[in-house]
Amino acid sequence: MLSGDMEKRQQMKDDLQRCIDAHKDELHSLSRDIWSNPELAGNEKHAHDRLVRFFSQDQTWTVQSHYKLPTAFKASWGPVSGGVGDPVLNVGFLCEYDALPGIGHACGHNLIAEVGAAAAVGLKAALENQTELPLPVKITVLGTPAEEELGGKIELINAGAFADIDLVFMAHPAQQDASFHPCIIIEEMLVKYYGKASHAAAYPWEGVNALDAAVLAYSNISVLRQQLKPDWRIHGIIKHGGEKPNIIPAYTELEFYLRTPLLKDLCDLKAKAEACFRAAAGATGCQVEITAPTPTYYNILPNATLASLYESNGKALGIHFPEQPTSFCGSTDFGNVSFIVPGIHPFFYICTDALNHTEEYTEAAGAEKAQLYTLRTAKALSMTAVDVVCCPDLLKKVRDDFRLAKLKQK
Numbered sequence: 001m002l003s004g005d006m007e008k009r010q011q012m013k014d015d016l017q018r019c020i021d022a023h024k025d026e027l028h029s030l031s032r033d034i035w036s037n038p039e040l041a042g043n044e045k046h047a048h049d050r051l052v053r054f055f056s057q058d059q060t061w062t063v064q065s066h067y068k069l070p071t072a073f074k075a076s077w078g079p080v081s082g083g084v085g086d087p088v089l090n091v092g093f094l095c096e097y098d099a100l101p102g103i104g105h106a107c108g109h110n111l112i113a114e115v116g117a118a119a120a121v122g123l124k125a126a127l128e129n130q131t132e133l134p135l136p137v138k139i140t141v142l143g144t145p146a147e148e149e150l151g152g153k154i155e156l157i158n159a160g161a162f163a164d165i166d167l168v169f170m171a172h173p174a175q176q177d178a179s180f181h182p183c184i185i186i187e188e189m190l191v192k193y194y195g196k197a198s199h200a201a202a203y204p205w206e207g208v209n210a211l212d213a214a215v216l217a218y219s220n221i222s223v224l225r226q227q228l229k230p231d232w233r234i235h236g237i238i239k240h241g242g243e244k245p246n247i248i249p250a251y252t253e254l255e256f257y258l259r260t261p262l263l264k265d266l267c268d269l270k271a272k273a274e275a276c277f278r279a280a281a282g283a284t285g286c287q288v289e290i291t292a293p294t295p296t297y298y299n300i301l302p303n304a305t306l307a308s309l310y311e312s313n314g315k316a317l318g319i320h321f322p323e324q325p326t327s328f329c330g331s332t333d334f335g336n337v338s339f340i341v342p343g344i345h346p347f348f349y350i351c352t353d354a355l356n357h358t359e360e361y362t363e364a365a366g367a368e369k370a371q372l373y374t375l376r377t378a379k380a381l382s383m384t385a386v387d388v389v390c391c392p393d394l395l396k397k398v399r400d401d402f403r404l405a406k407l408k409q410k
């Protein structure tokens with residue numbers, strides 16, 4: 001027998017599921033359209049316009065296109081219910097929609113956009129007729145571009161886009177379902193070597209070979225990797241390696257990603273990597289310039305209460321959560337969001353064994369069969385939001401978890 005409150009919550013959860021099911025074709029067409037028109041970080045014009053149109057067609061949403069960034073947007077709804085003058089509880093859902101060079105939506109960000117939109121539309125349906133919620137509730141959907149590079153969420157944080165948001169939800173496609181999986185810190189390093197050109201056959205002794213510096217740098221890092229802790233990562237590419245074999249390269253450029261679970265480890269790794277890059281310059285007589293083109297992405301802070309609510313809602317919908325998720329673990333600018341607003345970023349299965357950042361994953365992210373899993377994830381997120389907006393004790397626990405997780409980072 002359900003108590004009155006539980007009955008009301010269940011009713012709201014049923015409402016949101018019905019609403020998401022009723023919009024399933026429209027939602028699939030939204031993510032399929034984004035999938036069919038892949039755009040790189042910062043250039044997501046089509047995706048931005050499509051999402052803006054999606055929310056604008058329902059005039060109860062207030063939509064701001066180009067919100068603080070050219071391809072970001074904001075859609076807000078509410079507030080409803082609660083007492084006059086009570087603080088409003090603002091529930092945020094995030095949509096990502098950038099793709100990868102050459103391989104399109106190989107990380108399934110089109111599905112992240114769909115999950116965010118579906119969960120928000122579902123929550124609106126659940127809240128629409130409520131008059132007795134503990135606090136007035138509003139919904140904010142933020143379109144957050146440029147996750148794969150540039151750190152769009154970090155720019156939005158700095159521009160104040162998260163200042164009035166109380167809770168934040170998004171979910172990311174992976175190989176398994178997991179309510180939490182630690183995403184690690186990432187810092188990018190751009191390394192430029194400057195040498196001196198010369199004819200490679202006629203006057204090689206006049207040249208200073210920037211490609212030799214790049215190759216040595218790459219090798220130095222490969223040797224360093226043997227001495228790193230198992231959960232540290234460093235990997236890179238040579239972005240520019242010269243122009244022609246008979247011109248001694250005067251300029252080369254490498255891009256490296258450095259990753260560690262903790263900030264203090266990142267400082268150690270940076271120092272070691274820099275030593276490798278500078279040694280290569282010394283050995284070849286090149287000048288070196290090392291910069292960090294993108295702000296650091298932080299690790300994701302866990303929120304035990306939100307994770308456990310998400311799991312129980314997910315299980316009720318048939319989601320299987322492996323005991324030890326071995327799923328995808330990269331880095332994300334959601335990590336920075338998790339340091340300023342309590343939130344969750346679960347991972348979800350999309351009916352494929354393919355791995356993120358492969359062409360096979362791109363196929364899976366556009367496939368019809370990913371839809372069941374995508375919309376089920378949206379429902380579980382939205383149901384989790386219902387639990388928190390209906391129950392002040394849960395809201396308090398979520399906030400306590402957030403404070404505790406931050407303290408543990410110190």
Ligand SMILES: NCCC[C@H](NC(=O)CCN)C(=O)O
Nearest residue numbers: 107147148149150330331332
């Ligand atoms: N330059 C930042 C790279 C972030 C990237 N993020 C992901 O793959 C997560 C989902 N897109 C990474 O390499 O971890």
